[in-house]
Amino acid sequence: MHLAILVAAVAISPVCSVSFNPLQHSGPASPYFDAPSQDGISPATPTGCVVDQAAYILRHGSRYPEPGSFTGWQALFTKFQNTSYTAKGPLAFIPSWVPPVDDIPHEPLFLSSTGALEAFSLGVDLRKRYQFTKGGENITVWSASQQRVLDTATFFTRGYLSQGNYLTTPSLNRGTIISLPDSVNFTFANSLTPSTGCPTYSTGDTSAVTSTAFRATYQSAIAARLNKFLDGLTLDATDIGVMQDLCGFQTEISGDTRFCHVFEDSEWLDYEYADDLNYYYGSGPGNPFSATVGFPWVKAISDLFALGPGETTPGGNITPPALIMGFTHDNNLPPVISALGLWNTSHEPGVYPLSLTMPNSQRQFRSSYVVAFRGYIALERLKCSATSDEETVVHVAGAAPANVSTSKYVRVRVDHAPVAIPGCTSGPGSTCPLEQFTTYIDTTRATAAGDFVQRCGLQRVVNATGEVTFLTVAPPDIQELLVGLN
Numbered sequence: 001m002h003l004a005i006l007v008a009a010v011a012i013s014p015v016c017s018v019s020f021n022p023l024q025h026s027g028p029a030s031p032y033f034d035a036p037s038q039d040g041i042s043p044a045t046p047t048g049c050v051v052d053q054a055a056y057i058l059r060h061g062s063r064y065p066e067p068g069s070f071t072g073w074q075a076l077f078t079k080f081q082n083t084s085y086t087a088k089g090p091l092a093f094i095p096s097w098v099p100p101v102d103d104i105p106h107e108p109l110f111l112s113s114t115g116a117l118e119a120f121s122l123g124v125d126l127r128k129r130y131q132f133t134k135g136g137e138n139i140t141v142w143s144a145s146q147q148r149v150l151d152t153a154t155f156f157t158r159g160y161l162s163q164g165n166y167l168t169t170p171s172l173n174r175g176t177i178i179s180l181p182d183s184v185n186f187t188f189a190n191s192l193t194p195s196t197g198c199p200t201y202s203t204g205d206t207s208a209v210t211s212t213a214f215r216a217t218y219q220s221a222i223a224a225r226l227n228k229f230l231d232g233l234t235l236d237a238t239d240i241g242v243m244q245d246l247c248g249f250q251t252e253i254s255g256d257t258r259f260c261h262v263f264e265d266s267e268w269l270d271y272e273y274a275d276d277l278n279y280y281y282g283s284g285p286g287n288p289f290s291a292t293v294g295f296p297w298v299k300a301i302s303d304l305f306a307l308g309p310g311e312t313t314p315g316g317n318i319t320p321p322a323l324i325m326g327f328t329h330d331n332n333l334p335p336v337i338s339a340l341g342l343w344n345t346s347h348e349p350g351v352y353p354l355s356l357t358m359p360n361s362q363r364q365f366r367s368s369y370v371v372a373f374r375g376y377i378a379l380e381r382l383k384c385s386a387t388s389d390e391e392t393v394v395h396v397a398g399a400a401p402a403n404v405s406t407s408k409y410v411r412v413r414v415d416h417a418p419v420a421i422p423g424c425t426s427g428p429g430s431t432c433p434l435e436q437f438t439t440y441i442d443t444t445r446a447t448a449a450g451d452f453v454q455r456c457g458l459q460r461v462v463n464a465t466g467e468v469t470f471l472t473v474a475p476p477d478i479q480e481l482l483v484g485l486n
Contacts, residue, residue: 022247022260025268027275028330029248030372031062032118035415038364039430043418046428049384049409051130053309055301055324057192057336058122058376060152061115062252064107065245072242073099079239085232090262092229100254111151114252118374119152123159132309132322135164136172140318141325142470144192145182150481152374153177153327157483175483180470183329189296189452189466190475192328195283195335197293198456204289207282210356211274215241217357218270222263244271252373273359275367280354284334284365285344292456294335295449297326298379300468302441305381305410305434316472324471330371337370337377339449340412341422341440370414378413384428408434 023030045051080094087094101107133139143153157175166173180192188197195201219237226235247260280286309322337343343365344352351362383406409431412419424432424440452466453459
């Protein structure tokens with residue numbers, strides 16, 4: 001099926017001072033931004049290296065609120081409208097505020113125009129960054145099947161393929177989206193939403209308790225501060241949660257940043273830490289089953305990197321492209337962090353596990369840096385030569401380039417920022433030698449993750465699998481969407 005799609009862009013106004021931007025501390029409500037390097041590694045590809053294979057797993061782009069969250073927006077609006085009061089200072093706008101959803105039966109849960117732009121822009125960026133795909137060539141990507149995820153995959157593919165004009169050649173310059181069942185329990189590990197297929201996973205999720213308890217430590221104090229700007233209306237802790245959510249959501253939906261300016265920097269840091277706790281103890285390293293559900297995808301990519309681009313596993317009927325794209329939801333990214341062994345150790349004592357009451361500024365695990373809208377985790381395979389740009393290179397007319405010895409390495413990026421692989425940074429730009437990375441995954445990380453079937457209590461379930469095979473073997477009854485430019 002050919003999908004004709006129009007991309008609309010939303011202008012996003014700058015927020016607060018240059019030194020502090022609430023939109024970079026809003027966790028899962030943040031529109032996409034490039035995360036800062038926490039390990040001091042340059043994001044540039046090291047000199048003498050090229051990326052010859054890359055794999056991305058990413059959250060869908062910015063969206064309208066979930067129906068449950070939207071109910072909170074409506075309740076706040078009703079409170080503002082059904083009371084007589086005076087508002088001043090940073091709250092002077094609330095009597096005229098209207099929730100930024102004007103198609104209530106349809107918009108909640110769906111991709112916003114900002115989300116479409118985020119996805120399209122990533123397609124353009126990766127097309128230029130890697131130069132894997134020649135003009136007219138096709139690409140296959142994988143996606144969970146909820147509409148906002150499929151739409152993100154579609155807009156990405158259109159951005160990635162938007163070059164040339166193939167209106168009269170419909171077999172060229174096309175993208176195929178392989179749509180996988182979303183959040184079901186019968187695909188087990190062979191999924192872009194594997195936590196749903198692991199029955200024990202939910203028993204390790206303590207996010208509701210940890211994040212709720214921390215929010216109770218600051219929301220009432222914020223309400224008390226803001227109530228000084230109101231006469232006749234009283235805000236409570238629940239209102240504060242909704243209002244802080246609206247900073248990111250309203251900015252990406254309509255460009256309105258007024259709620260971003262209501263809160264102080266320290267209040268944003270508390271808000272962010274509540275989300276850090278939610279993801280760390282929900283789907284991240286604080287859940288003992290997190291690495292278990294994240295490992296199968298990591299293992300599959302490691303195996304493909306060991307083979308190299310253009311190769312597939314024995315028995316496979318799909319040859320993955322050099323750029324392997326998987327589109328999913330926010331809670332499916334922290335398990336990959338856990339499986340890779342990232343953001344859960346520190347040279348400083350007392351950083352991990354995350355404190356339930358006292359944020360530590362030395363922590364690397366920050367929800368804003370991984371589960372922002374269109375947030376991603378990327379693995380890159382680099383081929384690096386022994387020569388450098390500074391050395392003299394002689395070219396002989398008509399002669400093929402001289403053979404140059406190369407070595408292969410792996411780099412991890414999280415929202416663009418390179419992240420050091422623990423104990424494996426000896427390559428150019430703190431990359432990890434490919435053979436060492438493969439060993440690290442097959443031994444250290446496999447042991448930490450454990451066997452998916454056993455740890456998830458699936459030993460007696462017929463067809464239960466702990467492997468990701470969908471990248472090389474087409475699942476039965478697969479749904480494919482063809483994305484074209486005509």
